[in-house]
Amino acid sequence: MTDFANSSRRGLLKGAAALAGAGLLPGFAWAADYPSRPLTMIVPWGAGGGTDATARMISALLERKLGQPVNVVNRTGGAGVVGHSAIATAPADGYTLGVVTVEIAMMHHMGLTQLTSEDYTPLGLMNADSPAVTVSANAGYADIGALIEAIKASEPGTFKASGTGQGGIWHLALVGWLKSLGLEANHVTWVPSEGSAPAMQDLIAGGVDIITVSLAETKAMVDAGRAVNLALMSTERAASHPDLPTLAEGGASDFALATWRGIGGPRDLPQDVAQMISTAVAEIAVDPEFTEFMDSRGFNVAYLDPEAHAQMMKDADAQMADAMTAAGLIRS
Amino acid sequence: MPVTDVLLQALMLVADPRVLITAFLAGAFGMFVGAMPGLTATMATALLVPMTFFMDPIPALAAIVAASGMAIFAGDIPGALLRIPGTPASAAYVEDSYRLAMKGQLNLALGTNLLVSCIGGLFGVFVLIAAAPMLAEFALRFTSYEYFWLAALGLSCAIFIASADPLKAGIALLIGLAMATVGLDPTTGVPRFTFGQVDLMAGVEFIPAMIGLFALAEVMRGVVRLNYGTPPPAMPKSDGALFRGVGGVIRRHPGNIVRGSLLGAVIGALPGAGADIAAWMSYAVSKRFSKTPEAYGTGHVEGLVDASAANNSAVGGAWIPALVFGIPGDSVTAIVIGVLYMKGMNPGPTVFIQNPQLIYAVFMIFILTTLMMVPLGWVAVKAARQVLRVPPRVLLPIVLSFCIVGAFAMTNSVFGIVVMLALGVLGWVLEENGFPVAPIILGLVLGGMFERMFMTSMIKSGGDLGAFFDRPIAAILGAAVLLIWGLAIFGAVRRMLAPKRPALQKADQ
Amino acid sequence: MKLTDALSGAALILLGLFMLWQSAQFPSFAGTAYGAAMLPRLLALGFVIGGALLVLRDIMARRHAGGPFVIFAPELRRVQGIAAMAAVLGNVAAQILLGPQLGYPLVSVLGLLVLFLVLRLPVWQATLLAIGATALCWWLFAVLLRVPLPRGLLEGII
Numbered sequence: 001m002t003d004f005a006n007s008s009r010r011g012l013l014k015g016a017a018a019l020a021g022a023g024l025l026p027g028f029a030w031a032a033d034y035p036s037r038p039l040t041m042i043v044p045w046g047a048g049g050g051t052d053a054t055a056r057m058i059s060a061l062l063e064r065k066l067g068q069p070v071n072v073v074n075r076t077g078g079a080g081v082v083g084h085s086a087i088a089t090a091p092a093d094g095y096t097l098g099v100v101t102v103e104i105a106m107m108h109h110m111g112l113t114q115l116t117s118e119d120y121t122p123l124g125l126m127n128a129d130s131p132a133v134t135v136s137a138n139a140g141y142a143d144i145g146a147l148i149e150a151i152k153a154s155e156p157g158t159f160k161a162s163g164t165g166q167g168g169i170w171h172l173a174l175v176g177w178l179k180s181l182g183l184e185a186n187h188v189t190w191v192p193s194e195g196s197a198p199a200m201q202d203l204i205a206g207g208v209d210i211i212t213v214s215l216a217e218t219k220a221m222v223d224a225g226r227a228v229n230l231a232l233m234s235t236e237r238a239a240s241h242p243d244l245p246t247l248a249e250g251g252a253s254d255f256a257l258a259t260w261r262g263i264g265g266p267r268d269l270p271q272d273v274a275q276m277i278s279t280a281v282a283e284i285a286v287d288p289e290f291t292e293f294m295d296s297r298g299f300n301v302a303y304l305d306p307e308a309h310a311q312m313m314k315d316a317d318a319q320m321a322d323a324m325t326a327a328g329l330i331r332s
Numbered sequence: 333m334p335v336t337d338v339l340l341q342a343l344m345l346v347a348d349p350r351v352l353i354t355a356f357l358a359g360a361f362g363m364f365v366g367a368m369p370g371l372t373a374t375m376a377t378a379l380l381v382p383m384t385f386f387m388d389p390i391p392a393l394a395a396i397v398a399a400s401g402m403a404i405f406a407g408d409i410p411g412a413l414l415r416i417p418g419t420p421a422s423a424a425y426v427e428d429s430y431r432l433a434m435k436g437q438l439n440l441a442l443g444t445n446l447l448v449s450c451i452g453g454l455f456g457v458f459v460l461i462a463a464a465p466m467l468a469e470f471a472l473r474f475t476s477y478e479y480f481w482l483a484a485l486g487l488s489c490a491i492f493i494a495s496a497d498p499l500k501a502g503i504a505l506l507i508g509l510a511m512a513t514v515g516l517d518p519t520t521g522v523p524r525f526t527f528g529q530v531d532l533m534a535g536v537e538f539i540p541a542m543i544g545l546f547a548l549a550e551v552m553r554g555v556v557r558l559n560y561g562t563p564p565p566a567m568p569k570s571d572g573a574l575f576r577g578v579g580g581v582i583r584r585h586p587g588n589i590v591r592g593s594l595l596g597a598v599i600g601a602l603p604g605a606g607a608d609i610a611a612w613m614s615y616a617v618s619k620r621f622s623k624t625p626e627a628y629g630t631g632h633v634e635g636l637v638d639a640s641a642a643n644n645s646a647v648g649g650a651w652i653p654a655l656v657f658g659i660p661g662d663s664v665t666a667i668v669i670g671v672l673y674m675k676g677m678n679p680g681p682t683v684f685i686q687n688p689q690l691i692y693a694v695f696m697i698f699i700l701t702t703l704m705m706v707p708l709g710w711v712a713v714k715a716a717r718q719v720l721r722v723p724p725r726v727l728l729p730i731v732l733s734f735c736i737v738g739a740f741a742m743t744n745s746v747f748g749i750v751v752m753l754a755l756g757v758l759g760w761v762l763e764e765n766g767f768p769v770a771p772i773i774l775g776l777v778l779g780g781m782f783e784r785m786f787m788t789s790m791i792k793s794g795g796d797l798g799a800f801f802d803r804p805i806a807a808i809l810g811a812a813v814l815l816i817w818g819l820a821i822f823g824a825v826r827r828m829l830a831p832k833r834p835a836l837q838k839a840d841q
Numbered sequence: 842m843k844l845t846d847a848l849s850g851a852a853l854i855l856l857g858l859f860m861l862w863q864s865a866q867f868p869s870f871a872g873t874a875y876g877a878a879m880l881p882r883l884l885a886l887g888f889v890i891g892g893a894l895l896v897l898r899d900i901m902a903r904r905h906a907g908g909p910f911v912i913f914a915p916e917l918r919r920v921q922g923i924a925a926m927a928a929v930l931g932n933v934a935a936q937i938l939l940g941p942q943l944g945y946p947l948v949s950v951l952g953l954l955v956l957f958l959v960l961r962l963p964v965w966q967a968t969l970l971a972i973g974a975t976a977l978c979w980w981l982f983a984v985l986l987r988v989p990l991p992r993g994l995l996e997g998i999i
Contacts, residue, residue, distance in 0.1 A: 077534020207475030220658025
């Protein structure tokens with residue numbers, strides 16, 4: 001008991017000193033010796049998911065490079081709004097970073113938040129995954145061409161597709177693809193689901209016909225022989241699935257889209273701090289420990305330096321705006 | 333590879349002292365996390381994940397299996413001692429176990445919880461071993477129609493759990509359902525009742541809500557009484573052997589154990605429905621078919637038997653779709669699947685062919701940790717019982733501290749504390765006025781699934797309600813729901829027409 | 842705080858009407874008549890009906906009895922009772938309002954100290970227990986379970 005009392009009292013005194021110091025010396029004192037205390041990595045998605053696992057791996061490696069613990073904190077809910085807000089509104093001192101995901105290019109179009117990619121300091125893109133068109137194994141489509149023929153011949157609303165919630169990235173993938181085929185956005189009915197796992201379940205159970213989610217998310221069912229990937233919505237084949245043709249190769253439009261995850265901090269991070277983190281992030285992206293982990297989960301490593309990361313987010317914003325307008329998701 | 337070789341290899345993997353020590357430590361950790369109000373089995377597992385990064389597959393899985401199973405049992409401990417369920421899976425029968433303890437039968441309550449949890453857990457493992465592929469096939473037939481009826485069936489449990497005042501219990505259920513609608517609607521992506529607050533977009537997290545409704549409200553009641561000079565009635569001392577009389581309970585209710593375990597394993601195997609729902613449903617079933625339904629909620633051991641067996645059986649059940657198809661049965665196995673991939677044991681039927689020794693090692697770990705639950709649980713109960721020696725004026729503020737940090741831990745922000753505060757005040761007012769709070773939790777747990785599955789089904793069928801009965805399993809479940817409601821309404825009408833009996837009053841007010 | 846059922850019923854009716862009004866603003870969902878507003882409306886209806894039943898039942902029951910509409914629990918009529926309640930709620934509110942700035946440990950120690958004193962513990966016991974309980978929570982949650990409890994003023998010290 002006395003020990004607690006002592007350490008607490010000492011802490012109080014130091015606290016008072018720190019407060020005084022902070023008041024007198026706004027901000028620059030720590031830049032030289034950054035990082036002098038543990039960092040926080042905010043993940044806008046739940047523990048156990050792909051983003052969470054990626055973030056935990058990056059944090060573990062970042063910890064080694066920066067010499068300070070990096071604590072992963074899940075701030076979930078609101079389709080990513082809560083976590084992305086927490087990253088953007090954290091103090092811009094380099095002690096709070098986060099994983100910025102593709103949803104940042106989508107949420108503000110739906111009026112869910114004011115935040116855009118401009119509200120972050122990009123520190124490096126780590127991963128990009130394109131969705132595959134996946135159907136149930138007993139549906140009997142030989143290739144993507146056969147599926148497209150069947151869709152085109154069908155009455156609007158006959159086919160159902162799923163993969164995520166209304167207006168989620170995989171919904172936009174479907175809409176963008178239908179558009180590129182010259183079909184109406186609702187020619188195939190989108191059935192919202194609470195993520196890819198329930199959607200896969202619904203596909204196998206016969207509730208929906210098409211799933212447009214990433215290869216990693218379909219892997220178990222495809223390996224089990226219950227589902228079949230028909231084509232990848234990308235400009236090039238995936239390293240993990242060299243036999244899977246792209247949409248363009250299947251002669252089925254050249255539509256391409258990806259979900260992505262990057263490391264970011266609040267806007268206006270001090271330049272030297274941002275430099276330090278982005279260098280570490282760049283090293284992690286080629287670290288075999290990281291790449292092997294990503295391979296094992298079926299995630300595609302796609303590193304972009306901060307400048308390219310910023311540009312990519314800007315481009316994605318425009319692409320998403322188009323897709324969401326097409327899907328009738330943007331409310332005025 | 334002959335089966336004996338596989339088994340031998342698996343045994344070698346498990347018999348490694350590092351595996352055993354990991355399982356033991358993780359089990360103790362799970363026991364602690366589960367006993368903390370508001371910390372769940374999911375949280376215990378999530379906290380282990382960074383550590384499992386650096387472990388071999390078998391110790392990593394052993395850690396998760398041990399921690400999640402123990403946490404589900406340990407949730408019963410604060411329920412019996414303080415009327416604060418440690419995990420949502422214990423909320424269904426917290427009233428019974430607390431009242432048993434107040435009658436001086438703390439040992440009977442917790443001893444029954446522990447042994448029956450162990451039996452249920454073992455049952456779940458054996459179902460996992462024997463029937464995994466078959467049950468997984470069954471689970472894969474569930475589309476949104478079947479899930480809708482399942483959620484409806486779960487909500488119908490409120491009818492059976494309902495207390496002396498069905499009207500007030502019904503209103504409490506509505507409150508829980510209404511709270512489940514707060515946040516971003518997953519089907520349409522529209523924010524509801526968020527009033528422009530970012531935090532509310534995530535909705536009302538039900539763990540902080542549970543801490544508020546049960547724990548904070550209990551602390552409020554406690555301190556007020558304490559200061560008024562009418563301290564809450566002290567719990568009678570219950571020394572002596574933990575398991576005295578438990579054998580008798582188990583012998584008297586073997587059917588309940590089997591029924592609870594079976595229900596738990598099946599519900600656990602359905603992706604998206606876990607130990608929480610299993611506990612509620614089996615409690616309701618138990619009451620419905622009991623010879624003494626009126627004793628439920630007053631400190632009756634029978635419902636405890638069913639529900640304790642069910643929630644631990646569901647732990648094993650949840651691994652069925654996870655291992656066979658990589659589809660998570662609950663939030664714990666969602667994390668497990670991530671770990672499996674990371675360790676190169678990609679879930680799917682192939683894992684049974686490619687790595688049978690790993691799968692059998694997992695089964696052995698399951699059996700081992702379930703058996704380990706008895707000694708670990710015994711120690712935990714003995715240790716936890718010491719809190720009864722602490723005078724309330726010291727204990728209550730400490731419980732309050734744990735509530736605050738526990739609520740914070742669920743959202744990693746003060747928003748969790750805000751939810752706890754709001755629900756604590758609500759829970760206190762409701763209970764003062766004779767509204768039961770347990771149905772609120774039921775509504776919060778099932779509300780999201782109920783609405784989502786209805787909407788999804790309607791989108792699929794283009795608004796045709798008949799589609800809810802088109803598929804065979806859906807039709808059976810739907811008929812069951814309609815039958816339950818029909819009988820309940822018929823009974824209510826008959827009672828209304830029958831000569832009036834004096835209305836039941838809450839005994840303790 | 843005990844309300845008569847008539848009063849709680851009225852509150853529920855108001856809640857139902859509020860939900861109806863709010864859900865009128867939810868956009869409808871393309872293609873179906875069932876949208877984001879459906880369940881909230883049904884629930885609102887439930888609240889109105891349930892509330893009305895409560896009011897009716899209460900009025901029927903108390904035609905003979907009468908009595909006040911709000912009964913404060915006897916415990917809350919005394920200053921000690923109110924103080925205890927206020928100290929508990931104050932502890933929680935302080936963590937919400939001051940915790941992020943001042944830090945969890947500081948707010949917790951001070952808050953618990955007040956609560957222990959209100960519960961009439963001797964000062965030295967109250968002080969020790971407040972610090973001990975805070976340290977225990979901190980160690981278990983912030984250190985062991987890595988929960989990012991706010992450090993506030995103690996940032997960089999603990």
